[in-house]
Amino acid sequence: MSSKGFRIVVAALFLALGHARAGAAAASSGVPAGPDLTVGLRYVPPPFVGGAKVRTPESIETLLAGEVAARGQRRAKFVELDATASSVSMDSVDFAVADLPKSQARQQDDGAIAIATGQVTRPMAIMRTDTDIKSWRQLKGRTVCLAQDGRYVGRIAERYGAIEQVYRAPADSLLALRTGECDAAVHDDTMLKALLRFPEWKKFSASLPPxxxxxxxFLVPAGNEDLAKQLKEMVGRWKSQAYFHKLISDMTRDIAFEVYLDQTVPDCH
Known part of the structure; x- marks a missing residue:
């Protein structure tokens, strides 16, 4: 393997294990760790199992939470948010990472301080360029591949009548698209737009509008002004450093490389 390929594999491993970084950082710093920082997430990834294939996640929430925890020399403990709740319960978490429709004004009666991270995503579908699917409604009865930790599991079937096939990670979903197991793959538009810049994805560059x-x-319980201030400062640094652009670019490169390594059969014809 070339040195560049080796660096990419290392980067992918770093991202796949992102949810464990907070504890490791606290343990290796020499500074006594504080109490666990309990973070609410929409999806809590399972622990990495030795010997399993390295897979870059689609969700970046664990990475963000890990950065916050490591900065405070604490370990992040993840709990899953109730996806059916109309608002995020802040009773048992130090803070939560949650998505809200951009058009929806945040209610202020649920005891949370809302801090926009600056990351905005939309569902996007990609397909082979010779597809006959030209609109989201035409996904009805068609097979759509998604990642387990993605935002759109269940939504595409409910809204458009598609047949969802859910895979462990985006690399597995995208590999299934390339080998003809699904008619479309739906992921965050930020990742897919970056992916389609690679020439090897030209054959799969047909897309539906996001x-x-x-x-x-970030949602912080009312009264925890110190943590809210810390999160606002971190978000300010991320914005000044184009953090999300770099993060998504690196993740997409790693995902593309994982697909490349695992594709043992030709693209579908």
């Missing part, structure tokens, strides 16, 4: 935008927020 759907409704969702903005990502």
């Amino acid at each position: 759907g409704e935008a969702a903005a990502q927020y």
Whole structure:
């Protein structure tokens, strides 16, 4: 393997294990760790199992939470948010990472301080260039591949009548698209737009216009002004450093490389 390929594999491993970084950082710093920082997430990834294939996640929430925890020399403990709740319960978390429709004004009566991270995503579908699917409504009865940790599992079937096939990670979903197991793959538009810049994805560059935008927020229980201030400062640094652009670019490169390594059969014809 070339040195460049080796660096990409290392980067992918770094991202795949992102949810464990907070504890490791606290343990290796020499500074006593504080109490666990309990973070609410829409999806809590399972622990990495030794010997399993390295897979870059679509969700970046664990990475963000890990950065916050490591900065405070604490370990992040993840709990899953109730996806059916109309608002995020802040009773048992230090903060949460949640998405809200960009058009939806945040209610202020649920005891949370909302801090926009600056990350905005939309569902996007990609397909082979010779597809006959030209609109989201034409996904009805068609097979759509998604990543388990993505934002859109369940939504495409409910809204458009598609047949969803859910895979462990985006690389597996995209590999299934390339080998003809699904008619379309739906992921965040930020990742897919970056993916389609690679020449090897030209054959799969047909797309549907991105759907409704969702903005990502840190939600902090009212009264925890110190943590809210810390999160606002971190978001300010991320924006000044183009953090999300770099993060998504690196993640997409790693995902593309994972697909390349695992594709043992030709693209569908």
